[in-house]
Amino acid sequence: MTDDLSPRTITEDEYRAVHRLVFRAFFTTPTDELAALDRPVLELDRTHAVFADGAPVATGTIQTRELSIPGGTVQAAHVTGVAVAPTYRRRGLLGKIMQAQFAAAAAAGEPVAALWASEGAIYGRYGYGPATWSVRYEADNREVSLAGPAGVGVPIREVEPLEGREAFAAVLDRARQGQPGLSGRPRALWERRLVNDPADRQAAAELQAVLAGPPGDPVGYALWRPFGNWGPAGAEGIVDVIELLATTLDGYAALWRFLLTMDLTRQVRYGVAGPGEPLPHLVADPRRLAARLGDGLWIRLIDLPAALAARRYAAPVDAVLEVTDQRIPANAGRWRLTAAGPDAPARCAATDAPADLTMDVRELGAAYLGGTSLGTLAAAGRVVEHRPGGLAAVATAFGWPVPPISIEVF
Numbered sequence: 001m002t003d004d005l006s007p008r009t010i011t012e013d014e015y016r017a018v019h020r021l022v023f024r025a026f027f028t029t030p031t032d033e034l035a036a037l038d039r040p041v042l043e044l045d046r047t048h049a050v051f052a053d054g055a056p057v058a059t060g061t062i063q064t065r066e067l068s069i070p071g072g073t074v075q076a077a078h079v080t081g082v083a084v085a086p087t088y089r090r091r092g093l094l095g096k097i098m099q100a101q102f103a104a105a106a107a108a109g110e111p112v113a114a115l116w117a118s119e120g121a122i123y124g125r126y127g128y129g130p131a132t133w134s135v136r137y138e139a140d141n142r143e144v145s146l147a148g149p150a151g152v153g154v155p156i157r158e159v160e161p162l163e164g165r166e167a168f169a170a171v172l173d174r175a176r177q178g179q180p181g182l183s184g185r186p187r188a189l190w191e192r193r194l195v196n197d198p199a200d201r202q203a204a205a206e207l208q209a210v211l212a213g214p215p216g217d218p219v220g221y222a223l224w225r226p227f228g229n230w231g232p233a234g235a236e237g238i239v240d241v242i243e244l245l246a247t248t249l250d251g252y253a254a255l256w257r258f259l260l261t262m263d264l265t266r267q268v269r270y271g272v273a274g275p276g277e278p279l280p281h282l283v284a285d286p287r288r289l290a291a292r293l294g295d296g297l298w299i300r301l302i303d304l305p306a307a308l309a310a311r312r313y314a315a316p317v318d319a320v321l322e323v324t325d326q327r328i329p330a331n332a333g334r335w336r337l338t339a340a341g342p343d344a345p346a347r348c349a350a351t352d353a354p355a356d357l358t359m360d361v362r363e364l365g366a367a368y369l370g371g372t373s374l375g376t377l378a379a380a381g382r383v384v385e386h387r388p389g390g391l392a393a394v395a396t397a398f399g400w401p402v403p404p405i406s407i408e409v410f
């Protein structure tokens, strides 16, 4: 039988086979329990798959969510669950899934798409650029202590993760205002996040949750898992911080004080801190956080003029950007971007005027949240300046005083 290797959206009956394809690609066991837990968060009509001999061999899904950007929010196609069967790899199926997703995002009016990459080498070719950077801490907690008074006296309360959902959601929704990079989280995704995931619980104790602040007025929360561990000299447990978010410095510092001083532990790990977060400036010896930098959220402009007009700019800008885009031709060409500063809406329209800067769409994705400088990309040869001073002006405008963070590997 000749298979039509074109992606299409899947049906309820095909869900289990698609779930199995994804779990097997990530070397995990697709149990009935996990399939049932994952089903409420999967949007069938936004899940594409390629079928061969009646079985799915490539897939990818989109979560419908909001994304905070400099000065506002946009609807963003949150791409996840991408997998190709090992026997069908390196023959272009991922490219077909990507194109289907671009069309789906455009049809839904989502000006950008966002993802966390399993491997950093995969998505640049599809026009995604690394827009946030994540810092991984693996700190010896005996060497790290908060130096100042921040957070002292702020109450910390334990809550059952699922019972704390509304309070956590209130913190996230407040934090999202003005914090580029944070994604909105609909109720089903919150519940999936807070359930004690069987895929994670083998080596660790249950998911734990704490709220900072007085009852009824939470100013932060943390989700974490303890790993109990004993060495020849005694306790060597680990605090694995999964998510930590606060709306005040006191809340933030109180949560870190709590997590860094857990009895029976020797290490605190956190994988998704932002490079601009306050923690290194609150501890006595930031080197002891043992930070390692990696890429975070990758952004792809789906509708370039809509995406660029949706965000605000840190400084006045009037510039022509010449953009290449191999995968979404409508984005390619010269665009005039104008904005009067951070309090004014921006405009972006096609133009024939000479270009100030030339770059690929990937670079605009990287710079979109203000976390990757166009100046850095120019230094790497990825942005070319045609008018002296053009790079400085545009790079300044694309920056943002609040560095982006993405706290969830979705």
Ligand SMILES: CC(=O)SCCNC(=O)CCNC(=O)[C@H](O)C(C)(C)COP(=O)(O)OP(=O)(O)OC[C@H]1O[C@@H](n2cnc3c(N)ncnc32)[C@H](O)[C@@H]1OP(=O)(O)O
Pocket: 025, 026, 079, 080, 081, 082, 083, 084, 085, 088, 089, 090, 091, 092, 093, 094, 095, 096, 115, 116, 117, 118, 119, 121, 122, 125
């Ligand atoms: C957002 C997310 O869900 S991230 C999760 C991604 N999924 C995984 O990592 C699961 C395991 N891996 C896989 O399932 C597959 O290898 C995939 C999905 C990464 C790639 O699927 P494929 O169908 O093999 O990709 P495809 O054939 O379309 O590759 C296109 C190009 O990407 C390159 N490529 C694909 N995967 C990788 C990789 N992991 N590292 C580097 N390059 C890669 C190919 O070499 C090819 O390059 P070319 O255009 O220069 O020839």
